[in-house]
Amino acid sequence: MIDRKIxxxxxxxxxxxxxxxxxxxxxxxxxxxxxxAAVPGLSETAPLEFVQFSNIASPAMxxxxxxxxxxxxxxLLAREDVAGVIVTHGTDTLEETSFFxxxxxxxxxxxxxxxxxxxxxxVSPDGPMNILCAVRTAASDEARGLGVLVCMNETLHAxxxxxxxxxxxxxxxxxxWWGPVGYVDSDRIVIRRRPLRPAPLAPDSLTARVxxxxxxxxxxREYIDFAVAQGCxxxxxxxxxxxxxxxxMVPGIRDAVAAGVAVxxxxxxPGGRVLDVYGYPGSVxxxxxxxxxxxxxxxxxxxRLKLMLALSEKPGLARDRDALERLLDV
Ligand code: ASP
Numbered sequence: 390m391i392d393r394k395i396x397x398x399x400x401x402x403x404x405x406x407x408x409x410x411x412x413x414x415x416x417x418x419x420x421x422x423x424x425x426a427a428v429p430g431l432s433e434t435a436p437l438e439f440v441q442f443s444n445i446a447s448p449a450m451x452x453x454x455x456x457x458x459x460x461x462x463x464x465l466l467a468r469e470d471v472a473g474v475i476v477t478h479g480t481d482t483l484e485e486t487s488f489f490x491x492x493x494x495x496x497x498x499x500x501x502x503x504x505x506x507x508x509x510x511x512v513s514p515d516g517p518m519n520i521l522c523a524v525r526t527a528a529s530d531e532a533r534g535l536g537v538l539v540c541m542n543e544t545l546h547a548x549x550x551x552x553x554x555x556x557x558x559x560x561x562x563x564x565x566w567w568g569p570v571g572y573v574d575s576d577r578i579v580i581r582r583r584p585l586r587p588a589p590l591a592p593d594s595l596t597a598r599v600x601x602x603x604x605x606x607x608x609x610r611e612y613i614d615f616a617v618a619q620g621c622x623x624x625x626x627x628x629x630x631x632x633x634x635x636x637x638m639v640p641g642i643r644d645a646v647a648a649g650v651a652v653x654x655x656x657x658x659p660g661g662r663v664l665d666v667y668g669y670p671g672s673v674x675x676x677x678x679x680x681x682x683x684x685x686x687x688x689x690x691x692x693r694l695k696l697m698l699a700l701s702e703k704p705g706l707a708r709d710r711d712a713l714e715r716l717l718d719v
Contacts, residue, residue, distance in 0.1 A: 390435065392436075393435070393436070394436045395437055396465050397422075397424075397439050397475050397524070398440045398461065398465070398474055399421030399424065399442060400443045400445065400447075400450070400458065400479075401444040401446060402446065402447050402477060402480065402483075403415060403505050403506065403508050403516075404479075404520075405418065408508065408510055417444040418509065419509050420439070421440070422439045422441075424477060424520055425437060427516075428521050429517075430521065431520065431524060434528050435472065442458060445479075446479050447480065447481045447486070448482065450482045450486055452697055455486050456489075456594070456595040458476070462490065466498045466500070473499040473532070474499075475501045475502070475524055476501070477502075477516075477520065478502055478503070478504050480506060480541075480553055480561065481553065483502060483541075483562075484548065484551050484552050485694060486502065487537050487539045488549060489698070490537045491537035492589065493591070494589055495591075499538065501532065501540050501545075502523070502537060502539050503520060503523040503540045503541060504516075506558070507559065519540060519541060522543050525578065526538060529578040531578040531579075532580075535570065535580070536548075536584065538570060541562040543573045543574075544562070544571075544573075545573065545578070546563075546570060547567070547584035549584065549585075549691065549719075550566075550584070552564075565659040566659070566660035566661075570584055587719055590695075590699055592698055593701075593702075594701065595697060596700075596701045597623060597700035597704070598623075599621060599623035599693045600616045600624055600625070601624075601626075601627060602624060602626050603626075603689070604629060604634040604638065604657075605635075608637065608638050609635070609638065610641025610644075611641075613644075616650075617650055622650060622651065622700045622704065622707060623650060623651040623653065623700050624651070624652050625655055625684065625689045625696060626638065626652065626653070626655070627657050628655065630656060631664050631667065631673060632656045632684070633667060633669075633672050636670035636671035636675070637671075640679070642679040642680060646679065650707060651682065651700060651706065651707040651713060652680065653681065653696060654684055655684035655689040655692045656684075657689075659688075661686065662685055663684050680710065682710045682713040682714050685719065687717065695716070696713075696717075699713075
């Protein structure tokens with residue numbers, strides 16, 4: 390048992406839901422305190438404090454709510470009597486909120502995010518074990534200095550690598566190609582690799598809108614023009630394979646970049662970098678010639694959040710493609 394507190398910040402998600410006959414489905418029903426009360430042995434790990442930040446399903450999460458969550462967590466971590474924070478969340482967008490928080494996280498204190506695939510009232514819910522593992526991780530020396538960790542199914546993942554891979558299976562969270570950071574064993578937290586953690590981003594507020602456009606076979610430039618007309622400061626295009634896209638999108642990229650909008654190309658494959666290895670129309674070489682930046686390995690959803698934070702901090706990045714490519718590489 391450690392002396393300092395672990396704060397349980399509850400945001401909602403299936404972990405806090407129960408079946409509701411009136412709506413015919415799972416709905417938010419439990420507070421963070423209710424969840425903790427259902428976990429035997431939890432209070433023997435650390436003194437706990439509870440913050441009911443929200444009680445929403447995670448498809449309702451927005452970058453603005455993530456920003457407010459970051460501010461709340463930063464305040465909690467600044468307290469001498471707090472050793473770490475856990476965040477309970479829905480699984481649908483867990484990887485996004487975790488990544489967003491990690492990009493902004495400074496200092497050694499752990500933040501551990503967790504969730505559940507089964508509701509609190511279902512047979513064999515996974516929430517109680519996930520909460521216990523998250524609190525044990527946040528209270529451990531092993532997790533110090535690792536930033537935000539995603540704790541699901543007794544496994545610890547780096548937010549940059551992890552993704553929900555199955556819509557229903559409790560073992561849904563995987564880190565394709567890189568693997569987990571470690572795991573929660575019955576006697577201790579086992580860390581097997583340290584995630585690369587570039588210096589945290591530090592905008593004063595979240596001001597830049599960035600949208601994602603998924604390339605389709607047959608895509609044209611219409612959605613790019615629409616995003617620019619909506620006032621986006623950045624556009625993330627999710628391309629195919631190495632990042633290649635249909636050629637009719639490229640003139641839209643050229644005009645968007647000329648208008649001062651950052652255009653970043655990502656790939657829909659779960660692993661591997663975007664790279665300008667082809668020379669055909671619509672290739673990454675062609676999109677780069679029109680001004681697009683290559684988005685490295687991260688998913689479009691994560692590249693979008695990183696770009697929102699980076700452009701909010703330094704709007705001039707939109708005109709510095711080399712800096713954007715360095716930023717998005719890790
Ligand atoms: N739809 C739910 C949510 O993300 C799924 C879950 O939590 O597992 O809020």
